[in-house]
Amino acid sequence: MQLSSRATSLTPSLTLSVDSKAKAMKAEGIDVCSFGAGEPDFDTPEHIKAAAIASLEAGFTKYTPSSGIPELRQAIAEKLLTDNHLEYKPSQIILSCGAKHSCYNAILATCQPGDEVIIPAPYWLSYPEMVRLAGAEPVFVSTSEENGWKITAEEFENAMTPRTKMIILNSPGNPTGVVYSRDELEALGAVAVEEEILILSDEIYEKLVYDETQHHSIASLGTDFYNLTITVNGFSKSYAMTGWRLGYLAAPEPIAKAVDSIQSHVTSNPCSFAQKGGLAALKGDQQPVADMRDEFNLRREYMIERLSKMPNVSFVRPSGAFYILVNIHKLGLNSQNFADRLLSKASVAVVPGIAFGDDRTVRLSYATSLDIIKKGLDRFEEFCRTL
DSSP states (O other), X not given: OOOOHHHHXXXXXXHHHHHHHHHHHHHTTOOOEEOOOOXXXXXXXXXXXXXXXXXXXXXXXXXXXXXXXXXXHHHHHHHHHHHHOXXXXXXXXXXXXXXXXXXXXXXXXXXXXXXXXXXXXXXXXXXXXXXXXXXXXXXXXXXXXXXXXXXXXXXXXXXXXXXXXXXXXXXXXXXXXOOOOHHHHHHHHHHHHHHTOEEEEEOTTTTOBOTTOOOOOGGGGOHHHHHHEEXXXXXXXXXXXXXXXXXXXXXXXXXXXXXXXXXXXXXXXXXXXXXXXXXXXXXXXXXXXXXXXXXXXXXXXXXXXXXXXXXXXXXXXXOBTTEEEEEOGGGTOOHHHHHHHHHHHHOEEOEEGGGGTOTTEEEEEOOSOHHXXXXXXXXXXXXXXXX
């Protein structure tokens, strides 16, 4: 049987691979400290679960409009206006089966063979594969630790060609945890406007920012930016709803309509009762979000303190999300070898940076308990001393 080149050209997810290995070792009774998690280790808030349960009991188990139930699209429009200073009509908002699905829908609706999509590296590992599935070509721009793992307007401009269709921005970012400032976004947006390049702005970690850092939606910084931007967000990270598979995008009307058309043929609507949970998430008590963010911040501060004292490793202080990208280049191993040896010799799981386009680094997540973080960093530090 011959599979399609579309399927066989995809790179398997290293994050899922690391997680699978760690779980297999745990099943064998090995005490593994895993820093590989890409999801909050908290339960979904009770009022959100209760809303979904009530909708099930009420028989809300049928098809909904492919773009989502009207009341949730309206609630998202209100949220975007209040939190992000973005004015979208409900018709410009499309709910999907997770923010990942929204990203793919956006790329599929706007990019085609011959197009190029600029992706700053390190990047979330699914972006390039989504671009390739759409028949377009990812163009990677390597950023530097010295510049905070952020693409500059000059680097953006230098990477452009007549085929450039889109740039993907992720702030707060995975795997770096960095957050672009207003000035940085305005500079990038000005380049995009000059050449009429679409901006896919993945803002799934927007509520997980720390210190005095502020999250800015690039589409809110000017009408020209707004007209070129597809804003993606969802419920998984902010509300610990990863398994609910509920995300959304907000876009100019023609793009939103195209996405709705595509989705109607591919998945139809996102899960009906998950949408009721999403409505409760937006309309209900926001204290669980603040509590989760505070706990993440405690873990982040501990990891920063510990890692800053370790020789031969470096990192950019993360201002958002729940990751720290650690540069292990001075230890003499590439990221895959480092991660494999760390897991086999010290029973610590990290994600090799090669998955994110930077083989000098490994990603550590602090979406795990402080006890595991302390024990895991003890082992990590001791392992690094042996190299």
